[in-house]
Amino acid sequence: MGRTNITHVSDFILTGLTDSEELQLVLFMLFLLIYLITVLGNAGMMLIIHLDLQLHTPMYFFLSHLSFLDLSxxxxxxxxxxxxILMSTKYISYLNCFAQMNCFVFLGTTECFLLSSVAYDHFVAICTPLHYPVVMSTRRCCSLVFGSYLIGFMNSFVNVFCMSxxxxxxSNVIHHFLCDLPPIxxxxxxxTHDIEIVIFIFAGFNLVLSLITISVSYVSILSTILKITSTSRKQKSFSTCASHLLGVTIFYGTLIFTYLKPSKSYSLGKDQIASVFYTIVIPMLNxxxxxxxxxxxxxxxxxVMQKSKASKKFK
Structure with a gap:
């Protein structure tokens, strides 16, 4: 294709979720409330885990990083x-658009592998409890978290390099409320054929690898739980696993629906709803x-609250 008609855009226009002023007001109040709950919930979790020594365990170490990722x-x-939502024309600069895309690809990929680390932690705790302190050492936990961030960085670098x-x-009109891969x-x-293949391979590899880790972990966990004779231990194990599996199902379900398909099958309404879930709602729910x-x-x-009250009395 000739280069004469190529336009090097300096900004994009986001169409947003709706043109209805009534719905825009509702969405503004809803998203603001969700964001406030997200900040309080995730920041509160990180603070509690940091302040309470009894929560200085591998599981809560992973959960504190999960809260950081969700907040970010x-x-x-x-x-x-x-x-x-409040602006009549929804501009975003070219650089800010790709920075936003780079950040959420990095954070989303990192979260995939951090969820895998949580599943592995549950597997060790339930299937080999006697070896848990040795297997889930501080060094092993730090390696798992560092590896998650490293894979996230590598995936975002490849994606943004291709997209750039x-x-x-x-046109410079993006039919979405954020700078996401499919609408761009x-x-x-x-x-975009070659770029789509590269993105599909990397996204598919990351999703499949992390899902395999989670699946293998939970098959072993389920097998072990069924052998437990104590009803209370069995219920506690099921409760812990059910919470994690619920989060995994929602997160991975929306990611697979959005990314593991050709850009030609991009659907404005369905993809926007899925994007609202994994970018705005899930960080609040986690x-x-x-x-x-x-x-x-x-x-x-x-x-923590009792310690805070006690410290105020001594001042």
């Missing part, structure tokens, strides 16, 4: 979305799913 993930997307080679000739691919006038329902966290919160 939501902050990358939600404030800009809320701002755009795209040309835009006919659909907008480009370049031949503290509830993984931590705030946990008695250990509730007890830790009580201890």
């Amino acid at each position: 993930y939501s902050t990358v997307i939600t404030p800009k979305t809320i701002e755009n 080679r795209l040309d835009f000739c006919n 691919l659909a907008l480009s006038c370049s031949d 503290p509830l799913i993984y931590s705030l329902r946990n008695k250990e966290v509730k007890n830790a919160l009580i201890r």
Whole structure:
């Protein structure tokens, strides 16, 4: 294709979720409330885990990083979305668009492998409890977290490098409320076939590898739980696994629906709904799913509040 019609855009226009002023007001209030709950829930979890020594265990070490990722993930997307709801023209610069895309690909990929680390932690705790302190050592936990961030960085680097080679000739209007991979691919006038293959391979590899780790872990966990004779231990194990599996199902389900398909099958309505879930709603739900329902966290919160009151009395 000739280069004469190529336009090097300096900004994009996001169409947002709706043109209805009534719905925009509802969405503004809803997303603002969700973001506030997300910040309080995830920041609160990190603070409680940091302050309470009884929560200085591998599982809560992973959960504190999960809270950090969810808080960062939501902050990358939600404030800009809320701002755009109030704006008549929803501009985002070229650099900010690709920075936003780079950040949420990095954070999303990292979260996939961090969820795998949580599943592995549950596997060791339930299937080989006597070896747990040795297997889940501080060094092993740090390696798992560092590896998750490293894979996330590598995936985001490859994705953004590929996307930065795209040309835009006919329009700069992104039919979405954020700079996501599918709508930008659909907008480009370049031949995106090779880029789609690369993105599909990397996204598929990351999703499949992390899902295999989770699946193998939980097959072993389920087999072990069924052999437990104690009813209380069995219920506690099932409760822990059910919470994690619920979070995994919601997170992976929306990611697979959005990314593991050709850009030609991109559907504005369906993909936007899926994107709202994994960028805005899930970061709010994760503290509830993984931590705030946990008695250990509730007890830790009580201890932290009691220590805070006691320290004020001595001042």
